[in-house]
Amino acid sequence: MTLTLSKVAKTFPDGTRALNPTSLEIAEGEILSLLGPSGCGKTTLLRIIAGLESADAGGTLSFNGEDVTRLPVERRKIGMVFQNYALFPNMSVRGNIGYGLKMAGLPRAAIAARVAEVVALCRLEPYADRAITALSGGQRQRVALARAVAPRPRVLLLDEPLSALDAALRTDLRDELAELLRAVGTTAVFVTHDQDEAMAIADRVAVMSMGNMLQIGAPEALYRRPADAFVARFVGNAMPLGGRIEGDRLLIDGAVLPLAQPAHGTTAWVRGEDIALDDAGPLPATVDAVTFLGTHYRIKLTTTGPAPLFSLHHGHSAPRPGDTVRLSIPPHAILTLPAAA
Amino acid sequence: MSIRFFSLACLLPLASFTLAFLALPLTRLVLGAASGDDGWGVYWQILQTPRYISALLQTIWISATVTVAALAISTTAALFLQRNRFPGRSLLLSVLTLPLAFPGVVVGFMIILLAGRQGLVNQLTPGHTVFAYSSFGLFLGYLYFSIPRVLLTVMAAAEKIDPALEEAARTLGAPAWRVTWDVLLPALRPALIAAGAIAFATAMGAFGTAFTLATDIDVLPMVIYTEFTLSANFAMASALSVVLGLVTWGLLLTARSLSGGTIAAGG
Amino acid sequence: MRIAKALQLTLTLLACAFLLVPTIQSVLAGVTANYFRGLSSGLTLKWVAEVWSLYSGSIFLSIGLALACLVVTTLIGVPAAYALARRPGRGSRVIEEFVSLPLAIPGLALALALLQLYGSLQGFRAHWSFILVGHVLYTLPFMLRAVLAVLAAIDLRSLEESAATLGAGPWRRFIDVVVPNALPGVLAGGLTVVTLSIGEFNLTWMLHTPFLKTLPVGLADSYASMRLEIASAYTLVFFVMIVPLLMAMQWASSRAQRMFR
Structure with a gap:
């Protein structure tokens, strides 16, 4: 699915400008990373794509040409992995993964089949019937991803999906996540403040600072030909x-x-x-x-x-x-x- | 349905109930106080009537002494139970929180059993010792239901004190009593203010216990009750209720701004 | 140090004795044939039986009221707690504060307020729902706060957002995510509501009618007009009901606190 943003901006009620007008096109199946320090507007942009924040008047957002700017989050058919995973503690692993399918109104058998498929894809078979509280951080991260991809979302949004893990685990899961995202094949937008993560996972990286998108390009291009000092400093510590x-x-x-x-x-x-x-x-x-x-x-x-x-x-x-x-x-x-x- | 609309819908039952049975009745109470012959002068009349003033002072006096006694007893017990583990500890704790669910009348009956005509003290002592219906009996009754309330508040606060604070004071050479004075009590201060306010406000408004014990003592709730039921002086009963309500509510509000926590009386 | 500890223990034990001795007296008096003559007069259940024949109506009325109160406070309190937890801020605090007013204002004053406004509506005044209103007024803050505390401790916002990204609308989110995760608070709040409703006297005494006497009203009645053994036996019946409830309530409250620390 192609994701098109046109002049999307966000001003909070207190007058803070979190995001200056931003236009962007993300191709079918592409994995784009939004990279920047905290407060740069990357999470706001992700939440606007999700429908969890509304963009200022004038901006439009379309999925495959369909204008979704005013579509509420629950009808956008997106999948999202939250920073703290936000898994439902009152449901099992299977219940969490099947929740989006249940909301889509799928019959019981179809839900069970798709859940089994995603469980296998994310290598969660041994934990499928466990309670969420009985999982390790890395397992929770995989459940969060499985839950987001199960309903076959039009776009997958990931908000700092590795930041809740400790450093040693983070590197392992980074490569695993990159593989999984490629296996799923969905268009994905991935927010991170870690340049290594962005480079390892994304096809293209967009560097953001203070509500502006400074440069967007393949990881190597950003590294070799940074557009300005901020990008040079943030990507590769110039x-x-x-x-x-x-x-x-x-x-x-x-x-x-x-x-x-x-x-x-x-x-x-x-x-x-x-x-x-x-x-x-x-x-x-x-x-x-x-x-x-x-x-x-x-x-x-x-x-x-x-x-x-x-x-x-x-x-x-x-x-x-x-x-x-x-x-x-x-x-x-x-x-x-x-x-x- | 938008989430804004849904949130408002969620508040609707609360809003309707609170409006119909809290906001409107309280408004009616305040207006009702001024509906007598004297109008708003009813409050001036309270100040001029010695019986009301002495009842108010008596209520404040009993409530204050109960507050001090309950704070002293319950803080001692709470700190003791907090820092000592021994068999029977949880039993003591259960006993000390038992009266939480007792209505005021039952508390009154407990005092009658203790100090009434057929009470324990009267049976054990040779003379004729009956004080259930005196101010001291009322004091004991109020103390009875105040102890658990103060105890729970203080214990909850004591649990949250970082033991390292005390250990730090010890390593700096402070003896045990100084640790209590310099570290423990200051850390407990907000809880003590809160617990004291709860005890005081609850005692000020206690009706059930007074109803059973205060046949000869003028405490404010009993005065309100007799004005309303026996004298049918609705305006004065309302005015006194407004005064009592404002005193307890104002007190809890002040205590909360001093202690920074949430406080509620109840009972 | 040792002496200080001994003094503390003594004071604690004295306080325990002060609270416990009269309850034991009351329990004993309730099953003693003649309290004046003491335990030697023999143990009997005849006073309890008499209490049952005299006051079973009051006991059932109280149980019914407490259950109705539980239903009403749950239906009002849980959605309201959710709405307040979703938008924490000055407005929500003011609402919570106002709803909690019945904890700060003596029950007597509240009862007078209700009587003056609704006392002349005979159909309502003489109906059990009039007493129920008083009980809900007094117990609602406990339900609201217990649920609010749990909702404030869980990450309600991201749980709801994640349910929304999976296609759940507001109502589904409330049923599938909010309510199940608020259950420990509802349980703690609900047990508090039932316990307090069964023991409520201050409001009820003013609101009741001769045909609608709740358990504590009946207790006051028996203290005033019955012989000590019957009053004690009735108190014993009350203890048997309230003590397990109180223990369950304390267990549920500390459990709800532990779960979300």
Whole structure:
């Protein structure tokens, strides 16, 4: 199903603008992630698609061309996985999964058949007759997903579905969720504040900040070609280098770093994995702190730039705090972004 | 059907019942007080009639002493039961909360059994000791139903106090009595205010117990009752009820704003 | 430390004795052939039988009233608690406060208010539903608060939203999600309602008519006009009814609190 949003905005009764007019098209079967820090409007947008919030006048929302802007949530035929799962404690696993089918008015036998199918798909067979309170966090997450997909919704909406789990479990379930969503094949919108989650699960990622959709694209495109400093910082933790760009050169105090192409008037950003300790490098820096992280060292460096730089240093040894080192950055790794923000 | 409409529909039974049987009758009560010969002057008349004033003062006095006594007894018992586990503890707790469901008349009867003409005290002591129908008997009756109410409020609050607070005070070198004084009682303060207000308001309005015991004592509920049934002075009975209602309601409201919790009298 | 503890225990035991001794006296007096002569006069159930023949009507009236009160407070209180829990805020607090007024205002004042407004409607005044109104007025806040407390403790909003995304309209959500999850509160509130209704005296004494005497009204009657043994036996019957209810009520309330901590 294609999901089309046109100039959808949300102003809360107290006057807070949670979402500025946003237009967006999500293709059949696509998995889109809304990524941003808390308060950026991503959950509001998801709730508008669900019908749990109403959009300001002027915005429209359509499913496959059908205008659903004014359709109440219970008639939109969507499936939603809530952040805390919101499983009904008064029903068993099977009862929860079958609830949407019951509401759709399906006959008993059809409900049982579909529930069995979804239970198998989500690998819930051993727990199907348990009470909700007898499930672990990961199992609850799967039940929530199973319940949402059972009635074959037109679109599947997921609100931070992994955030209630502890860190170790989260990574495992992230990959499992990605597989399940692909197996189900429904168009899906997935809200998260975790860039790894967004990248691992989504076909496209939309980065949001302060009620605006800043950039939308494939994970790799966002990473390689961020549209602005916010996206660069949020996706892949880019750090500002400071200095001044003239033509195809970045000038920092005395140092000169070559750029891949002329980018006059923009600001320069870099990611930790692209900063190399290099005795022949052009940029001098002082080591502030060194953290050993197993696969690499994380080295905090002070340069003349506006903020400390963190270098991810692969190697068998690292400098000590207080050492003076020199850094080099490959020309293509310097992101040149509009000066604003 | 929209959810807004459904919510309103859910409130409808409550709204109709409360309007018909609470809002309108209370309005009628307030207006009824002014329907006598004196009009609104009925309140001025209360202030000028010594019998009413002394009844009001007597009621306040008994209620206040009961409140203090119930707070002292119940807080001691609540803290003791809260921090000591021993066989029979839950039995003691059940006994102490037993009178919660006793109507005032039954409480009155309990005091008669204790201190009436055929009462225990009169049987055990050689002299003729009957005090069920005195102010002291009334005090005992009010205390009887106040103890469980205060106990439950204080125990609920004591359960919520973080034991680490006390342990912290201990590690800082405070002796047991200082811990009680500096940590426990301040933490219990809101509950004590709440429980005190409940005890006081309940005692002020207690009718059943007074009905059984206060044949010779003028407490406000009994005065209202006699004005209404014997003298058929509806305006004065209403005016006194309004005064009594305002005093108890105002008191509970003040106590709540002081303690920050929800408080209800009842009984 | 030891002395302090001993003092506390003594005071606790004294308080227990103060509450318990007269109840035991009353139980004993109710089954003693002649209380004046003491237990040596023998144990008998004749006073209880006499109470039954004199007051069984009052007892059944009280049970009937309590059950009717339970039905009415449930029908009014549960939907109202839901509506208030859905929109927490100043308005809801004011409503809750107003409905709880009968807990703050003495029953006597409420009864006078009801009598002055409806006392002249003879058909209503002399009907048992007049007493029922008083009982509902007094017990409704307990039902409302018990259900509200449970609804406030569960994540009502997301449960309802998730039911809505699965296609359930307001009525289905209420029946399928709200009511089942509010049941511990309804149980606790319901037991409180029944217990309080059976024991209610302050309002009932003013509202009753000679043909409609509830159990506590009958008790007051027996204390005033019957011999001590009959009054005690009647009190004993009341204890037998109220004590199990009280225990069930306390169990249900603490269970509802535990479940949602």
